[in-house]
Amino acid sequence: MAEKGVAQLWRKIKAIYTIQGDHCTTCDTYYFPPRVVCPQCRRKGQLEKYTFKGLGKIHTFAIVRQAPDTFKRQIPYIVAQVELDEGARLTAQIVNCDIEDVHIDMRVRSCFRKITEYGESGIIIYGYKFEPTMKVTGHE
Amino acid sequence: MVGIIGYGVYIPRYRIKTEKIAAVWGEDGEKLAKGLGVFEKSVPGPDEDVATISVEAARNAVKRAQIDPTNIGAIYVGSESHPYAVKPTGTMVSEAIGCSPHITCADFEFACKAGTAAIQVCMGLVKSKMIKIGLAIGSDTAQGRPGDALEYSAAAGGVAILVGNKNVVATIEHTSSFTTDTPDFWRREGQAFPSHGARFTGEPAYFRHVGEGARALFKTTNTTVDDYDYFVFHSPNGKFPVAMGRQLGVPKEKLEDSLVVRQIGNTYSGSAMMGLANVLDIADPGSKIFMVAYGSGAGSDSFAIRVEDEIVKRRGEVPTVQDYIERKTYINYATYAKYRRKFKALG
Ligand SMILES: [Zn+2]
Numbered sequence: 001m002a003e004k005g006v007a008q009l010w011r012k013i014k015a016i017y018t019i020q021g022d023h024c025t026t027c028d029t030y031y032f033p034p035r036v037v038c039p040q041c042r043r044k045g046q047l048e049k050y051t052f053k054g055l056g057k058i059h060t061f062a063i064v065r066q067a068p069d070t071f072k073r074q075i076p077y078i079v080a081q082v083e084l085d086e087g088a089r090l091t092a093q094i095v096n097c098d099i100e101d102v103h104i105d106m107r108v109r110s111c112f113r114k115i116t117e118y119g120e121s122g123i124i125i126y127g128y129k130f131e132p133t134m135k136v137t138g139h140e
Numbered sequence: 141m142v143g144i145i146g147y148g149v150y151i152p153r154y155r156i157k158t159e160k161i162a163a164v165w166g167e168d169g170e171k172l173a174k175g176l177g178v179f180e181k182s183v184p185g186p187d188e189d190v191a192t193i194s195v196e197a198a199r200n201a202v203k204r205a206q207i208d209p210t211n212i213g214a215i216y217v218g219s220e221s222h223p224y225a226v227k228p229t230g231t232m233v234s235e236a237i238g239c240s241p242h243i244t245c246a247d248f249e250f251a252c253k254a255g256t257a258a259i260q261v262c263m264g265l266v267k268s269k270m271i272k273i274g275l276a277i278g279s280d281t282a283q284g285r286p287g288d289a290l291e292y293s294a295a296a297g298g299v300a301i302l303v304g305n306k307n308v309v310a311t312i313e314h315t316s317s318f319t320t321d322t323p324d325f326w327r328r329e330g331q332a333f334p335s336h337g338a339r340f341t342g343e344p345a346y347f348r349h350v351g352e353g354a355r356a357l358f359k360t361t362n363t364t365v366d367d368y369d370y371f372v373f374h375s376p377n378g379k380f381p382v383a384m385g386r387q388l389g390v391p392k393e394k395l396e397d398s399l400v401v402r403q404i405g406n407t408y409s410g411s412a413m414m415g416l417a418n419v420l421d422i423a424d425p426g427s428k429i430f431m432v433a434y435g436s437g438a439g440s441d442s443f444a445i446r447v448e449d450e451i452v453k454r455r456g457e458v459p460t461v462q463d464y465i466e467r468k469t470y471i472n473y474a475t476y477a478k479y480r481r482k483f484k485a486l487g
Contacts, residue, residue, distance in 0.1 A: 017236040051238070073186040073478055095185060096153045098469070112195040112236055114187040124223055126191060126232060135463050137421075138456030 005118070009125060016127035019110055021088060023050035030086040054110030056084040056130070063099050070116050078102050082130050096131035107133045142266050143308035144301055144445075145273065146205025146454065149417045150196035151297040151404055151464035154183040156476045158292050164473045165287050172292065177378015181295040181405025183471060184281045186479045188296070189223045194279040195236040197300035200458040201275070202237055205302050205309075210240040212302070213271025216261055217247050218254025218409045220327070220334075221281045233277065244271075251325060252374055253435030254278060255299065255409040260315055260441060262303035273304040280408035283480065285333035293377050295405030297464075299413035309451040310420060310429070314361050314444040318353040325436035341436070342380075350374065350384050350432045353440030357430070361444050365389050368444075369427040372415040374434035375401035381415075384432075397422065403465050416445075418461040425449040 012033075014020050021032030025046040029038065032052065038045025061080035064071075071077070078094040080102070094102060095113060108130040117124040157180045159169030173179045184193070194217050202209050215230040222229050230245040248254040248261075255278015262274025279298030284290030303312075324345035327334040337345075350373055358364060365371075371390045373381035378401050385395045398415030407414050412433035419429055429445040459467075471479070 013235055017232075018238060073481075093187075095187065096467075112192050112199075113185075114189055114192060124189075124191075126195075126236070129187070134459055134467055136456065136458060137460045137463050140456075 006123060009123065016115075017112070019052040019054055019128050021050055021052060022047040030084070030088045032084070032088040032090050050086075052084050052086055052088070052110075054084075054128070055133075056082045056108055058094070058102065058104055058106045058108060059083040059089060060104060061094065061102055080130070082108060093129045094131065095129050101132075109133050141308065141311045141313075142263050142303065142305050143311035143448070144420070145304040145306065145308055146201045146207065146302040147300065147309075147417055147420060148197045148200025148202070148204055148458055149297065149299045149410075149414060149461050149464060150193050150200065151182050151407075151461075152184040152188055152193070153467055153469055154185060154471050154479065155180045155404075155468045156183055156471055156473065160473050161292055175379070176292055177382065177399075177402055178293050178405050179402055180470075181293060182297055182407070183476055183479060184296040189281055190217070190219045190221050190279045190298070191223050191229050191232045193281065193296065193298040194229060194233050194277045194300065197279065197298040198233050198237050198275060198277060201300040201302050204454050204458050205307075207273060207302065209238045212239050212273045212275050213243060214262060214265055214274040215239065215243060215245045215277070216258035216275070217277045217279060218250065218256075218258045219247070219279050220249060220251055220254070220408060221283070222247055225329070233275075250439060251435035251437050252376070252406070252408045252411050253433040253439060253441050255413050256433035256441040256443070257435075259301055259303060259312075259443075260317070263312060263315065266303055266305055273302055276301045276303060278409035278411075278413045280410055282406065282408045283333055286477075288333070290334070290336065293401075293406040295407050297404060297407035297410045297414055299410045299417050301413065307450055308448055309454050310448060311446045312443055313446055314357065315442060316353070316357050316360060317439060317441045318349055318356060319439035320349070322349070322438035324438055336436075341376075345436065345438050346374070346376065346380055346434055347384060347387065349438050349440040350434050351387060353432045353442040354388055354430070357432075357442040357444060363444070365391075365394075367428060368430040369394065370397060370419045370423060370429045371395045372398040372412055372419060372429065372431040374412040374432065374440075375399065375415060376406045376411070378402045400461060400465065414461060420447065420451065421455070421460040421462065423447045423451070425451060
């Protein structure tokens, strides 16, 4: 059976799997999602592909308690605006964090998760979410 | 020589205590946990599966090895809970860790030893110079039928091992396998839960294959128990590897560090590899490790491994097995059932 949305998803895989956006070398600004032209420099802009390091902090957040059916198993969950260290902001779910522990400026890192799936026989969409940075033994 | 140039693990954050599962089925939890040697097990979150676990483990492996992922020439993911019946998990892993499309990739299945089978194939490809670096992953989100004995141990986790011959952190000196047709555990296509031969899973299956595999490796390498500092056996529970060690005359202290099964349960394709990773996290250069992975159906893969000086430089950049074991949050049976889709009505 043909599936809706497959081609649309496929074009975005690189961006949502690895948080790949753009860096404008003219004005030194980082963008996510990827842009066609630099919104500041327009025609003078020089965009090159850039994979974000995946580290950042929570700019603001909300707790979701009413969710569509496909997200019901996860409520209550956290959705946040994450400010990446390079400067770009994006919206993402925060996982591995209890709702009473989340706070503004919390250090987070990207992780790879299932975003949604098109029913039991459809494709599974994977992509980035964020989680609190964790302890690494031996790391100063 | 060919060996491990990097490794990384991932264990989901959720845990359920054996007692909590036992209480639901009217069993004595304390007695059961002790008898089984599993006190709590890891549970994947509702948005985690073998692909996400494999990617996290693989990213840790790549970071530890400090390699350019475009130098990876092969990816094999071993699991019995691949998210798709048709569409390889390795394709998602490859894209998510930034590999080149010029790569060979396939999913492996051999119950709990699919990951070590992947290591062997990568070794062959590196040795024959077909590839520079191979990525072998053992990863599972194992399910036990509610109320079945397996429900107490079936857990989630994954281990990624980069096989290469430059800057090796642990040399794989020898590997061999032992395989027969032994129906101790299986799952038919389309079935949600596996079936098993109950008592049949012990002597003719696990103990025979792990025992024969171990003895064969001792023989071909002309070594004995005394030549190794650490032993790692597939751990379907905490009882089997200990009994196996006793049969082979392995001193308890040489086995202890591999028994992560007590805190996280049986991570299936990740099981023996997780024990190995925990040993690699702490072993001194020069240490020798003896590992036997087991897969139902049935077969065993044995490995003689020597830890190299390089390993010391590779520590402190990615979380250890213990870091993941300590990062945990307990859930009750109802939450567990919700996360593991045991409620059919809730998509
Ligand atoms: Zn610009």
